[in-house]
Amino acid sequence: MFFASDNWAGAHPLIAESLVKEASGAAAAYGTSDLDRRIEERFNQIFQREVTVFFVGTGTAANSLALASVSRPGGVTFCHSEAHVTADECGAPEFLTGGCRLVRVEGPGGKLDPAALGAAIDRYPPGAVHQGRPMAVTLTQATESGTVYSLAEIEAIGEVARTNGLPLHMDGARFANALVALDATPADMTWKRGVDILSFGGTKNGCWCAEAIVFMKPDMAVDMPFIRKRSAQLFSKTRFIAAQLEAYFEGGLWLDLARHANAMATRLRTGIAASNRGRLAWSTETNEVFAVLSKDAAVIAEGRGARFYDWPVPQELPNLLGENDKLIRLVTSFATTEDEVDRFVEALG
Amino acid sequence: MFFASDNWAGAHPLIAESLVKEASGAAAAYGTSDLDRRIEERFNQIFQREVTVFFVGTGTAANSLALASVSRPGGVTFCHSEAHVTADECGAPEFLTGGCRLVRVEGPGGKLDPAALGAAIDRYPPGAVHQGRPMAVTLTQATESGTVYSLAEIEAIGEVARTNGLPLHMDGARFANALVALDATPADMTWKRGVDILSFGGTKNGCWCAEAIVFMKPDMAVDMPFIRKRSAQLFSKTRFIAAQLEAYFEGGLWLDLARHANAMATRLRTGIAASNRGRLAWSTETNEVFAVLSKDAAVIAEGRGARFYDWPVPQELPNLLGENDKLIRLVTSFATTEDEVDRFVEALG
Amino acid sequence: MFFASDNWAGAHPLIAESLVKEASGAAAAYGTSDLDRRIEERFNQIFQREVTVFFVGTGTAANSLALASVSRPGGVTFCHSEAHVTADECGAPEFLTGGCRLVRVEGPGGKLDPAALGAAIDRYPPGAVHQGRPMAVTLTQATESGTVYSLAEIEAIGEVARTNGLPLHMDGARFANALVALDATPADMTWKRGVDILSFGGTKNGCWCAEAIVFMKPDMAVDMPFIRKRSAQLFSKTRFIAAQLEAYFEGGLWLDLARHANAMATRLRTGIAASNRGRLAWSTETNEVFAVLSKDAAVIAEGRGARFYDWPVPQELPNLLGENDKLIRLVTSFATTEDEVDRFVEALG
Amino acid sequence: MFFASDNWAGAHPLIAESLVKEASGAAAAYGTSDLDRRIEERFNQIFQREVTVFFVGTGTAANSLALASVSRPGGVTFCHSEAHVTADECGAPEFLTGGCRLVRVEGPGGKLDPAALGAAIDRYPPGAVHQGRPMAVTLTQATESGTVYSLAEIEAIGEVARTNGLPLHMDGARFANALVALDATPADMTWKRGVDILSFGGTKNGCWCAEAIVFMKPDMAVDMPFIRKRSAQLFSKTRFIAAQLEAYFEGGLWLDLARHANAMATRLRTGIAASNRGRLAWSTETNEVFAVLSKDAAVIAEGRGARFYDWPVPQELPNLLGENDKLIRLVTSFATTEDEVDRFVEALG
Structure with missing residues (x-):
């Protein structure tokens, strides 16, 4: 993950x-x-x-x-x-x-x-x-x-x-x-x-x-x-x-790889949006996903092996986070698998 | 070559x-x-x-x-x-x-x-x-x-x-x-x-x-x-x-590769020294060889597929070259073969 | 001026x-x-x-x-x-x-x-x-x-x-x-x-x-x-x-000169504040004065020989200017005279 | 001096x-x-x-x-x-x-x-x-x-x-x-x-x-x-x-000043050439003079108030100096006086 x-x-x-x-x-x-x-x-x-x-x-x-x-x-x-x-x-x-x-x-x-x-x-x-x-x-x-x-x-x-x-x-x-x-x-x-x-x-x-x-x-x-x-x-x-x-x-390998990474991001967005432990911070169109998680959910996901970065809240979205929330960035790649995505979404609880 | x-x-x-x-x-x-x-x-x-x-x-x-x-x-x-x-x-x-x-x-x-x-x-x-x-x-x-x-x-x-x-x-x-x-x-x-x-x-x-x-x-x-x-x-x-x-x-691959390159240079030096179309410009100890060739020999060798660089005459050796000579540099590598060396020496005529 | x-x-x-x-x-x-x-x-x-x-x-x-x-x-x-x-x-x-x-x-x-x-x-x-x-x-x-x-x-x-x-x-x-x-x-x-x-x-x-x-x-x-x-x-x-x-x-010449320049700025501030063609943009304490003038007053003053710079409105003061106003900077120096200051204030009309 | x-x-x-x-x-x-x-x-x-x-x-x-x-x-x-x-x-x-x-x-x-x-x-x-x-x-x-x-x-x-x-x-x-x-x-x-x-x-x-x-x-x-x-x-x-x-x-002040400085250098060159305690290192045409002095003469001149710089011997003149010699540079300026020049020459002994 x-x-x-x-x-x-x-x-x-x-x-x-x-x-x-x-x-x-x-x-x-x-x-x-x-x-x-x-x-x-x-x-x-x-x-x-x-x-x-x-x-x-x-x-x-x-x-x-x-x-x-x-x-x-x-x-x-x-x-x-x-x-x-x-x-x-x-x-x-x-x-x-x-x-x-x-x-x-x-x-x-x-x-x-x-x-x-x-x-x-x-x-x-x-x-x-x-x-x-x-x-x-x-x-x-x-x-x-x-x-x-x-x-x-x-x-x-x-x-x-x-x-x-x-x-x-x-x-x-x-x-x-x-x-x-x-x-x-x-x-x-x-x-x-x-x-x-x-x-x-x-x-x-x-x-x-x-x-x-x-x-x-x-x-x-x-x-x-x-x-x-x-x-x-x-x-x-x-x-x-x-x-x-x-x-x-x-x-056209390069385009195939990019399509795959983007598709994995879409799958990730769909999964997070459907989860009740996180939500999308804003809409994205490529292989990067920005999600608001509860701090608890983030800890749990990391404990289960997920790796991602905390992200600073953009100036234009001052009210993005609740008190117990954090903003994270998730990036998919040519190598990301559907299984990895699904396990991550599952790890959110 | x-x-x-x-x-x-x-x-x-x-x-x-x-x-x-x-x-x-x-x-x-x-x-x-x-x-x-x-x-x-x-x-x-x-x-x-x-x-x-x-x-x-x-x-x-x-x-x-x-x-x-x-x-x-x-x-x-x-x-x-x-x-x-x-x-x-x-x-x-x-x-x-x-x-x-x-x-x-x-x-x-x-x-x-x-x-x-x-x-x-x-x-x-x-x-x-x-x-x-x-x-x-x-x-x-x-x-x-x-x-x-x-x-x-x-x-x-x-x-x-x-x-x-x-x-x-x-x-x-x-x-x-x-x-x-x-x-x-x-x-x-x-x-x-x-x-x-x-x-x-x-x-x-x-x-x-x-x-x-x-x-x-x-x-x-x-x-x-x-x-x-x-x-x-x-x-x-x-x-x-x-x-x-x-x-x-x-x-120890790195040392083996270097030994090979150096050995190929030694073989090259020996071959050039024994040839009557060129001579060593000075003594070297690694994978670089500096040779004085007649301009004719250089042209012939290049015509036969040899690749090397012309080299400027060092200030300390002002009399290195005869009128029809040139100084060249030859570099061997991990990939140089004995056959390549021998063909080069042969190409000198 | x-x-x-x-x-x-x-x-x-x-x-x-x-x-x-x-x-x-x-x-x-x-x-x-x-x-x-x-x-x-x-x-x-x-x-x-x-x-x-x-x-x-x-x-x-x-x-x-x-x-x-x-x-x-x-x-x-x-x-x-x-x-x-x-x-x-x-x-x-x-x-x-x-x-x-x-x-x-x-x-x-x-x-x-x-x-x-x-x-x-x-x-x-x-x-x-x-x-x-x-x-x-x-x-x-x-x-x-x-x-x-x-x-x-x-x-x-x-x-x-x-x-x-x-x-x-x-x-x-x-x-x-x-x-x-x-x-x-x-x-x-x-x-x-x-x-x-x-x-x-x-x-x-x-x-x-x-x-x-x-x-x-x-x-x-x-x-x-x-x-x-x-x-x-x-x-x-x-x-x-x-x-x-x-x-x-x-x-102590350097301190005297600075005191003079500051005093001339004070005189300028006082004059502008008392004038009805301009006002102070904000309070200053040294030899720089920032004033809001009507554009007309600025033109008139320049026509009478006054020299000053237009100044960009600070981000923190978005409502500083009325429609026909401009912000100017005035700087006094060791060489500024009371007469120059008074003539400027007068020039405002 | x-x-x-x-x-x-x-x-x-x-x-x-x-x-x-x-x-x-x-x-x-x-x-x-x-x-x-x-x-x-x-x-x-x-x-x-x-x-x-x-x-x-x-x-x-x-x-x-x-x-x-x-x-x-x-x-x-x-x-x-x-x-x-x-x-x-x-x-x-x-x-x-x-x-x-x-x-x-x-x-x-x-x-x-x-x-x-x-x-x-x-x-x-x-x-x-x-x-x-x-x-x-x-x-x-x-x-x-x-x-x-x-x-x-x-x-x-x-x-x-x-x-x-x-x-x-x-x-x-x-x-x-x-x-x-x-x-x-x-x-x-x-x-x-x-x-x-x-x-x-x-x-x-x-x-x-x-x-x-x-x-x-x-x-x-x-x-x-x-x-x-x-x-x-x-x-x-x-x-x-x-x-x-x-x-x-x-x-034309600038040209007059330069002429004066050059003339003082000429006077200096003449004086040194005529002296028996120094000689010109090479010929110069402006306001710089390079002289070979005996080390003794240099010490004496400095003791009498002369100020000048030691100068490195140019590569092209390897035999310029005798064993007890040194090379010095003397520079004249718009402010140099004939008296200063003459006292320096005199100071050489």
Whole structure:
């Protein structure tokens, strides 16, 4: 009953096997092998346009280096107040951009509100050297709250960015989960809505370690080879990432894994909603479930082997919890089983 | 006939299989799983003392973050003029230490000369704020020139560092190759000779991607969890590194692989020395071989499928090459076969 | 009628004359002259303890380097949401600390609320590597809102910092104005209340360019010579700062100048309160006055030569303005005259 | 007999008086006053083209921010091995460019050798991500060795930079001394020879504190307002720099002061050459004199009040000193008198 995070899972068997298959033989290092090229081509197909792809080791690296590629002195990036970049990356975006800042913008359901975003940007009039200057907007799809921006919502954010001349970055640590939730194409969910740079996450969805920065406009990527190398993210045997992604994409495995994780979350939501020891804190659409449990129920569930995280109550929901309640987050993954879900619901009593 | 680099190889089958074995199940993320702990304990045994270990993704990361852990404003690190940190890491050590500098010190055979090192340090008298101040010494074992510091030579460098109150870092991207060349224990080659921090490389010796920073004195490691995270080097599924290292260490596989690579290099040296189309540029002791070929021979060998790098002539050997000669580097690996070596020698004509 | 900022004034005649007086002769550079030493000694007397003083060129430098002196990887500094460090320094603190972050804490009247501060710090539990870790608290005295922390209020903030093991920095760009408003001694307002590092500002109070970082505990200052030099803030002819400060301190000139500026602000407040074209937005105690004017009155005053800044309405006062009102900030200085004040009040109509 | 450095002098009386004159009145802060504008216009006249000027506080700041304005990830700047940027700025250029590196190039007489420069740049082939990439060339005029690049020599360096697509920066801490030594115009010595960015120093030549970054091509300066502010070099009362420069330029004072300093150095050289207790170490053309003294003579001179610095023997002159000799540097300034020079020569015995 492991619901602490989707990164508690290992790797999908096909992905691990792909690493075995590629282990023999020799190939050019540092991202120049045939396999690397093949996967890059695969990204072009998936995104229905010529993109430029850089493998990196962690989601934090993908986000930070994506922002570094558009950083400039005095630069400010606008993100949701609960975004991973500002809440969970120990200042890596600030550090790896050379000191650029993140400004937190509010919005319900973990999503940037376009009006609030526009207002936040307006606080930095052109030439106002003391405040600094806007350099990017970043949104997270799926969000840290388990919700998903609709295509129209992404477009609205994209419009604010475009109007202000700012590049739009998408943190796609759970890109596949959002994609299947919307039943959209990667192109639909990104460049067709104004996204310029994507952190494409594979690790949480069944890879061992496979993250990529995808530039929708290759001419924005000219500095990235140097940014990546000086940030120590250029792997010598990049085939170990490429081989994972080869299996990940093969036959649409990545989408199947995301659909499974989302389905397990739906099963979990249904179970909790039907239980009398807990309730859903808010509605989610991907593989994250936020539940209000009585503290007793939480203790019992943990005693029976359930693993999950306590979660801070969002500012916008000050009255969410009763006196004896707690808010928890449950995350399903490609590896979650129906049995695990059902045992958890049962464990609630 | 792939001799371009030991990172052109893939992974040893036992290491790839270990990733398959660990792929199922769930475990705590970010370096806190049982397997992570077990490998950390294994490092204690290998180094015969309590050490503190941090997995990172690349050798450049290991070197850069090791130096970041001892960095301070105005800090200067002394390295050999051909060291990887200064020649091949695109400024990552400077960037990830927040702007610290590397000062190049000469020495024959790719090794720091203790007297030259001492003299270089002396140019930074205490309190001389304009020059900055020494912060560390780093040496590379095995060196970029294929040579190995003897234990006494490491001790001499360690003594210079100690006398000047500076921590000593060892870049061990080819640690195992040096270890078996010296037939020494890890303890002998590190902390017993004054090494404080080690970049322990597994990637070049048969892993997909397994690098670790090893602190010989755990109290020097207190900032490293934050340094690693803000540098985007904290992997979520660290088990993918731990699982590789489990197989790497099991039954002394790592030493066997290094012995094999070194033996293939010896076979290569013997073959080249006996050939009449090339000669050894200088004597090496690990898995790197530097040869002087006639330009014709090089072209022919490449035409027959040999892969290797041209190499710049060291300043100390200005007369190494005849008019029609070139200097090349050949690197063997765990995956090099006798047949490959013999075919290469044959290809020289 | 220049009320835009206290840095629109030039320098007090005695201070300018001191520069003339010191212009001849020769003296050791880079802060080592007799005059430098004499001023350092003067700081010891003023603060009634052995302090360590570093001259720098700007208030932004003083704040940023003070924070750099306590920075550490993953570090977070807590400041008021309207503090100069976060609102007006273009990311200099983040840049010059090597990427450390500022977390904004609310509080009425431009002052940090101790409870809110404590709660903000508590969101960074020890060892929580993803969030980063607290490194400092900074408060501004006098505040950006023209208010002054009472000694008890400083002590309360100091207590929160102390409890959490954090150094406390005070941005004293208007230190003298606060000091005379409280009728306190420098010691009372700083180290006796828990302040560890002070940005001591002279520029806004009659100097051309004289800022200093004052360490109340000299052992916290050991890295500062290098921090200052690598940040390009070590002046060669530091006498040009020392000479200004010699005149600034002589006979208590600095306190007289601050008293004058504060008195002019009081006169301004009185005048505005009595006028029927404007009112005070909130109560202030130093040389800053915040007034609500009708937009018409503002236009008229500007037409008559008044200079001031529009000011954003604080979040805590959403209903401050009527439909035709605007909020303005007026700042008096050592050079403001009674006549200027009276003409401004008159100009309001 | 103060020959330690030209920054041991104070300020020229006319410059100090200018600060008195400007001390009264009010003017817009942060570089936007009429006086600031007037001085900017003056720079246009002096350089015979539209330039963009940014005042900063120190020569180290001018150099570092100039390089920051052309910095890019993985960037490498080529400088002479004895250049101030690499020898005397505590890593400020590396720190303030966000980790860019300086590569030392040799050349006789403290000057970059164009061939050696070209060869050094060639070691960074396009796309070689491991090494990093060239970003700028910087030369020092006058050099740290007291010599001056001829116009043809600057042009030759400019040609190497241009051929390689690199901006050329000139460290002009002693710009005026070089200018009058060459009897050239500012335009001749800079943009007409390929210089793109100049650190224009006034401090060493009679100002208290007046340094400026001059962009010969204004479109290269677009980021500089933010670079300067986030580096804490935007002064509020920039008039204190502008007022110094007003007097500095008035009636060609700056050139007169430089001529005086150079003439005093000539007198010193003549005196030393004629003395039998010392000799000139090499020929210089500005206000720096390098002399070989017997150790006895040096002790005697210091005993009689002479102040100067010991200087390290350049690598290219290994046999410069006899057993009982030492190398010293003597620097004259606008304030040096004939009497001082004569007394020093006399003091040699």
